[in-house]
Amino acid sequence: MTTPTAGSWLSKTGASLTGTAEPAATVQITDADGAVVATALADDNGIWSATVAGPLRTGELALTVTDTDPKGTSTTVTYNVEPDRLVVTGPLETETVGKTNITLTGTAEPGATVRIRGAHATVNETAVAGEDGTWTARINGPLTAGQHELAITDDLRHAMSWMLTVDSDAVTITEPAAGTVLPKANIPFAGSAEPGTTVEITDRDGHVVATSTADASGLWTAAITGPLPAGDASFTVSAGSKSVSRDYTVASDALIISSPTAGTAIDKTGTTFTGTAEPGVTVRITDTNGTALATGTADTNGTWNAAVPGPLPAGRNTFIITDGEHSTSFDADVAADPVVITSPAGGAELSKRSIPFAGTAEPGATVQITATTGTVVALAVADTNGTWNATVMGPLAAGETTFSASDGTSTAQVTAAIAADPTVITSPSPGSTLSSTDASFAGTAEPGTTVRITDTNGAVIAEGTADANGNWTAAVTGQLTDGETSVTVNDGTNAFTVDVVIAPAVAPKQDLIITAPTAGSTVNTSNVFFEGTATPGATIQITDANKNVVGTTTADNSGAWSVTITGPLPEGPTALGVSDGTTSMSVDYLATDSTEGTPMLNSLSAASVSRLLLTLGALSIDR
Known part of the structure; x- marks a missing residue:
């Protein structure tokens, strides 16, 4: 804030402020209660100016100036607000008044007592300024014709003098006071004139806009029905040969917003504002950064509309509406886009693992997906178009499951069947x-x-x-x-x-064993009986010294095997090979011809020899 400087005195209304900020920044000026009392837009050089319409409270006042840009700053300056000065608004010193029922009007600090005194105690009246600061006092009279100087004071030590010119048949305007801002229609006027005379009120073009007749006390009242055009206006009140004129300002129609209703939610795709204003004015709508959003022109009936396009940001939106003379702000809540699940569809059968989800939400919103148990199973962030995607990795329990997608404001649900893992x-x-x-x-x-x-x-x-x-x-x-x-x-x-x-079942492996004839024993050259054990099912092969197979058999289920070598084996020491396909061994024997007697017995096992001897004994054969 550059002017006025801190500690300066401000008028209660129309206080002008200037300062600097970031070029094109919107500046807000707030009072100690946080109420916005003025706004301004910094120009290309960063210079701004604003007028505080007021009225401001008398006394010390702290004003805070804030650059509404997210990176902007603020500063607070303390001022003193002057009390309202003591002013007489009517009758003017250039006007004449009657001898009786003289009405004085003016302004002062609200609540102040105004005292009016005349020379030699000819006038002694008091009045109290109302909440709007206006006061009215009536001098009953009669006063003598001529000039009367009045001393007017208030209890804030303001003092002034006012000259009344009294004429016995003068016409006066007691209300409204000169310079008053008048409404456009039904404007009450009052004053005094010679009793019984006809009073006419004409505009600056000489058109009669109202008439009246002074009563027996010389008082008259009239109303201008209007409507009057906004701007400067001058009215003349005439009674007989006497007249008085006063200048006023006719207020333009107020800027009114008819719809939407304050506090209601509006769609983020945009909304249309409607209202009334002074016919022909252009109504502009901006955001708090001064960005133009829409314009509209009031028709001959004062009706206007302006469409604010979307998309609008979700949340609280503040719109500034102005017609060049009036300005107002309008707050509305813009609903965020709700969370929607577009995939998977309800009732779909889903895999237990890696389930893709898709949907829409407010751009930038974080969408949290939970299962029936409330467990968070996936997160996603909506892109600038509001689209989001997420993958639920699982594994999830088989059966019906309800998934919820929420951004903390709205929630969407879909129920689907989680397929069990196949066997x-x-x-x-x-x-x-x-x-x-x-x-x-x-x-x-x-x-x-x-x-x-x-x-x-x-x-x-x-x-x-x-x-x-x-x-x-x-x-x-x-x-x-x-x-x-x-x-x-x-x-x-x-x-x-x-x-x-x-x-078939495979028997346990067993070692290859020859139980008969034992290694080193004497065997016959022919029909030699071999037996032993091995792995059940194993094929047993017996080979001579030249690797010729001389006998083959298979181990039974118990592993036992036996085979007879028909021969002839060579007489003398001989080596026979025995194999079960896995294990091989070489066994030495002494082969003899059986016709030579006893050596044959040596080729038999003990059991075989015993059986043979018994048989020979029974036959009385000498061995």
């Missing part, structure tokens, strides 16, 4: 070969789901429960039938079959 076998793969005794299955399913494996007869052969991660395993109990078959996987809701091959 899947990950092992074995279709067509795999399984053991008949230790087969097992594994896969994934909805956590907590019980998975049952059944054979072709519907019998449950394995069962497992999916853990918290959805993994399950099921081991087969009992032994499965060899061959091609299929199993059915059932989770209580869905079932499917898998083809597999069941392999």
